[in-house]
Amino acid sequence: MSKSNIKILTIKELCNGDHYIVPIYQRNYAWDDKEIRELIQDINSAMQRNKDANYYLGSLVVYRRDDGNFEVIDGQQRLTTLNILLACLEHNDRIKLSFEHRRAADESLEKLTEVPNITSLDKNDSIQNGYIIAKNILQDHGEKIDRENFKDFLLKQVKIIRTEVPPNTNLNHYFEIMNNRGEQLEKHEILKTRLMDKLDNSSHHAFAKIWDACSDMQRYTIMSIKPEIREKIFGEDWVIIPKDFEKIKEMYNDNIDSDNNHTENKLNNITSPDYKNREIVTKDSHDSALYDSVIDFPNFLLCVYRIYIEHHSDGIEKAPPDQVEVNIKATSLDDKNLLDDFKHLYAVKNKDNKNQVKEFIIILLQCRLLFDKYVIKGSPLKDTEWVLRQVQPQNNTSDYSNTFKKSEDSKLSSNEILIMIESMFHVSSPSKNNKNWLYATLRWLFIEYSKYSDINAEKFIDFLHNLCEKFYFGRYGEKQHEFIDLILSSEDIDFSPIEGDIWQRGTNTPHFIFHRLEYLLWYNFSQNNFSVIPAGKEEEIRKSYDEFHFSFRNSVEHFKPQNSRFKNGEEAPEVLDDFGNLCLLSRSDNSKLSNETPYNKKQQQLKPGRVPSLKQLIMMAYINNESDEWNAKTIEDHRKKMTSLLNARIKN
Numbered sequence: 001m002s003k004s005n006i007k008i009l010t011i012k013e014l015c016n017g018d019h020y021i022v023p024i025y026q027r028n029y030a031w032d033d034k035e036i037r038e039l040i041q042d043i044n045s046a047m048q049r050n051k052d053a054n055y056y057l058g059s060l061v062v063y064r065r066d067d068g069n070f071e072v073i074d075g076q077q078r079l080t081t082l083n084i085l086l087a088c089l090e091h092n093d094r095i096k097l098s099f100e101h102r103r104a105a106d107e108s109l110e111k112l113t114e115v116p117n118i119t120s121l122d123k124n125d126s127i128q129n130g131y132i133i134a135k136n137i138l139q140d141h142g143e144k145i146d147r148e149n150f151k152d153f154l155l156k157q158v159k160i161i162r163t164e165v166p167p168n169t170n171l172n173h174y175f176e177i178m179n180n181r182g183e184q185l186e187k188h189e190i191l192k193t194r195l196m197d198k199l200d201n202s203s204h205h206a207f208a209k210i211w212d213a214c215s216d217m218q219r220y221t222i223m224s225i226k227p228e229i230r231e232k233i234f235g236e237d238w239v240i241i242p243k244d245f246e247k248i249k250e251m252y253n254d255n256i257d258s259d260n261n262h263t264e265n266k267l268n269n270i271t272s273p274d275y276k277n278r279e280i281v282t283k284d285s286h287d288s289a290l291y292d293s294v295i296d297f298p299n300f301l302l303c304v305y306r307i308y309i310e311h312h313s314d315g316i317e318k319a320p321p322d323q324v325e326v327n328i329k330a331t332s333l334d335d336k337n338l339l340d341d342f343k344h345l346y347a348v349k350n351k352d353n354k355n356q357v358k359e360f361i362i363i364l365l366q367c368r369l370l371f372d373k374y375v376i377k378g379s380p381l382k383d384t385e386w387v388l389r390q391v392q393p394q395n396n397t398s399d400y401s402n403t404f405k406k407s408e409d410s411k412l413s414s415n416e417i418l419i420m421i422e423s424m425f426h427v428s429s430p431s432k433n434n435k436n437w438l439y440a441t442l443r444w445l446f447i448e449y450s451k452y453s454d455i456n457a458e459k460f461i462d463f464l465h466n467l468c469e470k471f472y473f474g475r476y477g478e479k480q481h482e483f484i485d486l487i488l489s490s491e492d493i494d495f496s497p498i499e500g501d502i503w504q505r506g507t508n509t510p511h512f513i514f515h516r517l518e519y520l521l522w523y524n525f526s527q528n529n530f531s532v533i534p535a536g537k538e539e540e541i542r543k544s545y546d547e548f549h550f551s552f553r554n555s556v557e558h559f560k561p562q563n564s565r566f567k568n569g570e571e572a573p574e575v576l577d578d579f580g581n582l583c584l585l586s587r588s589d590n591s592k593l594s595n596e597t598p599y600n601k602k603q604q605q606l607k608p609g610r611v612p613s614l615k616q617l618i619m620m621a622y623i624n625n626e627s628d629e630w631n632a633k634t635i636e637d638h639r640k641k642m643t644s645l646l647n648a649r650i651k652n
Helices: 011-015 034-048 076-088 102-113 127-137 147-156 173-178 187-196 201-215 227-234 245-253 298-312 335-346 353-374 414-428 436-452 459-476 483-488 510-526 538-545 588-592 598-605 616-620 634-647
Strands: 006-010 019-022 055-064 069-074 098-099 158-164 389-392 399-404 555-558 582-585
Touching: 006 011, 006 019, 006 227, 006 634, 011 076, 011 147, 011 634, 019 076, 034 055, 034 076, 034 127, 034 147, 034 335, 055 076, 055 483, 069 076, 076 098, 076 127, 076 158, 098 102, 102 127, 147 158, 158 389, 158 510, 187 201, 187 298, 187 335, 201 298, 201 353, 227 245, 245 353, 245 436, 298 335, 298 353, 298 436, 335 353, 353 389, 414 436, 414 510, 436 459, 436 483, 459 483, 459 510, 510 538, 510 582, 510 616, 598 616, 616 634
Parallel strands: 019 069, 019 098, 055 158
Antiparallel strands: 006 158, 055 069, 389 399, 555 582
16 A cells, blocks of 8 residues: 555544444444543543654544545544544534435534534534534533643644555455454553563563463453462461562462563564464353442552552662653553653563563552452452452462451441442442552552551552542542642642632533542441431432442533422522532433433432442432422532532541
8 A cells, every 4th residue: 555545634634524424234333431531531641741742643534435435444433532532622613524315413413613502502413413522522511621722732733643545445355354464463462562571581470470460450460370379478377468479479480481582572472363262261160250340450560660660669760861761651551652651660671670671560469469469350240349358268279258347236237338339430430540549549449458467458449538539539629739749749729618609500510529428328327327318308218228339420411400400490500500409310311311301310319229329329319209290409408408419528
């Protein structure tokens, strides 16, 4: 393919250029909160790192039709999302994009050419819903996105690589090739080889085995170690967290398989067709170790690298003047920057590279073991059911039990509390990158275990409660701190009650505030504190709240719909957008209930098997029958009680 068929285009050039057609055989627009949020965060992170540097969004594969327009073969999701972003940013020019034989999709996109009223959009329409999601993310108080600078960076510095397939290309054959092409070598695999290059040959085998065991984020690390060496490393009860790489190296070198041949560090080896299909470890027949992780391995590596830098603070020599100095704040929590962030460990030459790599791999193993035992997992048996379990030997196999046992005199077990508050953090930040709460948690666990060789449940809960307060008061108070400063700083922050317009932002209210409130309500209810509910409604609340768990409720619902009018006939949008009239629902529930009256919503949400949010449960408690009015007075009363709870420190 000639260079003339490949062009690098800015988003501004895309807007002022060719017409792109999404053919009928392509799937509908499908990006949701996760994908849109990651795209916006990636662009914003790139802008914050260097507003003058180019950011490459990815590829666009097209075929030029006889009429000169381009048929989109690969990249329609990105193109559509870019048009949605441009609409959110109120940019006059858009990418000329249309959908072949899909009039509804064209109309949805056309609706965004004028600044739409967000309340008039249809959440069941994927394109219109994408606009709502993007708009909310860009306006989220906690994202800290400078819209004008973001828009300028998007237009001028964000680039896409457009590849035009040759004329007369057999598109059916092309699609077959695209669908059957192998996966590209992942960045963390490249990083593995670069770190191993710093080691002598005798260390390769142990390093590779530790790395591979840690990289499987859907299994407990201990279960990813071959049974014949597992007890040697972790002890007969599997409770030892190793601190010495050399000891592990000796154990592995005494058990090297003849076919390994010390070749794990060869880049051409791991790029071979057989590499992806290799069996990394021998898996036990008892496979209940599998779970759904809250983070993937590349982003976990970055959390650990920050911990390593802090632990090793004086050991890494400063980089040359033309390179960025090694520090925690310069290390991102975004796997897009994985290799760049790690370059100080593998690219900056110094006399101690070998020992630094050994130190890192041991800290990686320690953090994975702490993660396995003390961080929630998604249950493999049930969606959005969270567990906190440890693995232990049992009759020549393995068993899994709650990490912390319930004491006889406690109303709540430490395990229950930890599951609730960790899942609160996770659903507030569901993407795999930028997991600030998880980095903070791993950091605390690492420091605490290094000091005491154990984790005390009460101290752990105290830490997470304090972190929850820091993220609330420190992010949304009068002085807004960066996450990294809240995590690393030992200075007290301002815990003054948060007031002002944040309680009248409607769908732009940050989701973390709702989730923090849900946790506080659950915590109070579990201790028989029902002071924030309407009088006489305690039993009604009791029937439902113990079934509550955190799930991905990511759509803000107006309890009294936005098309409602109050009795005086005057529209009151400032009341409808009041925090007292809002709650979080799943997107499907929001679509079903959006225009229903408060009474009808109560009838549908309190059906058997449904678990509403606790805030919504309280709102529904105000409604006894169809004639009950959900009005400005009840909205205000409810909001005052909720904000009073939010603005109070957590009492352990």
